[in-house]
Amino acid sequence: MCGITGFIQWNGDLMHQSELLLKMTQTLSDRGPDAAGTWISNPCAFGHRRLSVMDPENGAQPMIRQLEDITYTIVYNGEIYNAPELKKELQQRGHFFRTQCDTEVLLESYIEWGPDCVDRLNGIFAFAVWDSEREQVFMARDRLGVKPLFYSQTEDVFVFGSEPKALLQHPAVEAAVDAEGLAEIFIIGPARTPGHGVYSSMKELRPGHTLTYSRDGVRIQAYWKLESIAHEDNTEETALKVRELLIDTVERQLISDVPVCTLLSGGLDSSALSALAVDYYKRTGQGQVHTYSVDYVDNDKHFKAHAFQPGADAPWIQRMVDELGTNHHWIEFDTPEVVAALNNSTLTRDLPGMADVDSSLYLFCREIKKGATVAISGEAADEVFGGYPWFHREDMLNSGTFPWAVAPDMRASLLSPEVRDWIKPLEYLNDRYSEAIGEVPKLPGETGKAAQMRVMSYLNITRFMPTLLDRKDRMSMGVGLEVRVPYCDHRLVQYVWNIPWSIKMTGGREKGILRKALEGVLPDDVLYRKKSPYPKTHNPSYLAAVKKQALQLLDDSSSPLLKLIDVHQVRDIAASPEASTNLPWFGQLMSGPQLFAYLTQVDNWLRTYKVAIR
Structure with a gap:
């Protein structure tokens, strides 16, 4: 496991931007505390932080293969679980291996099969390969979205990274959010819309997709989607x-x-x-x-x-x-x-x-x-x-929205009237829900309860699970x-x-x-035990602490949060009986304590990242 980042710039000498690449790479040091590496060869710059899991002595990245006058360079985050089988097949095809790590298997797989290599992979991954022959960067993300991958494109530069913090180091990427970003923060959550980077300057590559960047621009393709077929097994x-x-x-x-x-x-x-x-x-x-x-x-x-x-x-x-x-x-x-x-x-x-x-x-x-x-x-x-x-609850199955985003009116009431008018949160939620429903791969002839549960499964696998x-x-x-x-x-x-x-x-x-x-x-x-989710604290001292923090924010005129929320509404919630319970009442997944804690997180994010609202 690791952190990857980099940028591609067709014009200019990237050798003068080595310090920028180092800064971008360093932001991912927590993801990869064991080693670091950078590589620049116009027009491409790659950075990597390594967490050594397989073959710790070898496998340094960026990893480079030179075949005559063709250069292949990879930065990769993840694990390929069928690497032994792939390695054996590649050896039979004449490939020679210098390490025992799956990074080399992945790179050789790309050299052998090109972009089609992703169809052969079993694992969790996000990677980028510079291909000098095709003069392009090929990127891919695993099928279910276990490993993250963000990107940003302007006229002059293409920037990518495992986390937004790496991209935000690049001067071409601004820490800003627009109406859609605020809707993602306040109305869609805790889930996020697939592909949406929240920051207006970036996007997230969707699970099961590849991205190719060349002089012709960005081309994104799906290589895997859920397929609905008749189930024959008893x-x-x-x-x-x-x-x-x-x-x-x-x-x-x-x-x-x-x-x-x-x-x-x-x-x-x-x-x-x-x-x-x-x-x-x-x-x-x-x-x-x-x-x-x-x-x-x-x-x-x-x-x-x-x-x-x-x-x-x-x-x-x-x-x-x-x-x-x-x-x-x-x-x-x-x-x-x-x-x-x-x-x-x-x-x-x-x-x-x-x-x-x-x-x-x-x-x-x-x-x-x-x-x-x-x-x-x-x-x-x-x-x-x-x-x-x-x-398993009919009211939630028939709610007409994401089951984790019920009570949208209550969520929307948190926002200031000006922000509500601007971002139109309920319309945004309805549009995202309609998009999700429209994607569901239907099984011919399937109706009634079976079709309804397929829709619910799709919403969970493609919207809630990635969160x-x-x-x-x-x-x-x-x-x-x-x-x-x-x-x-x-x-x-x-x-x-x-x-x-x-x-x-x-x-x-x-x-x-x-x-x-x-x-x-x-x-x-x-x-046969009844399901219990990841545990949350039920200690009333937690409620007291986060409620106090939230109320202090409401009294802080310097807080960037205040212009986004309805301060009087939040105060009313803080004074209400429901605010003192850990039961999920503010929507299905948010209790009073979590609401107060979330508002403090939003404030901290806005301050620390100096987020511009546009």
């Missing part, structure tokens, strides 16, 4: 196929030359990955698996169950630790740490994010990094298999930790996408087919 065959795919995926992702651990919440998804990791380690003689969990001081005293958090995790974590015999690490944070990390998480994401859910994950990853370099995490299982409450993947990538890579996400294997996602809802709900339970696939892998009580 329930037993489906469960077996899911099990086989998941086991193969986990075992591929456990391969590493540095320590690997798993994140364990005691729920179905993470427990399954931990169990499969333990089994693999036993079979391959690799010793004890280390597992990690996160919680908050006094959460057991203040927890109240609700639809999105039906039960506490700690007893179930211990249940799995005892069952699997892992070396478990209990990580716990107190309110002051979580509040203080709100700013760190904003700077790490380059945008306001998911409040304490971001800040606690940042702290969690920082602690894990002390003992491991790679972690296995259960992201995406709920989106892929249909685990969230909104898959959580971005959060996990940015918070983990912000401390130099690589997180792998087996449920995002594109083979598994494509297969499950076409499983009929009636089979997905095997046994009348959410994620029923996954539970059936894991029979014998997990104890029955864990296997």
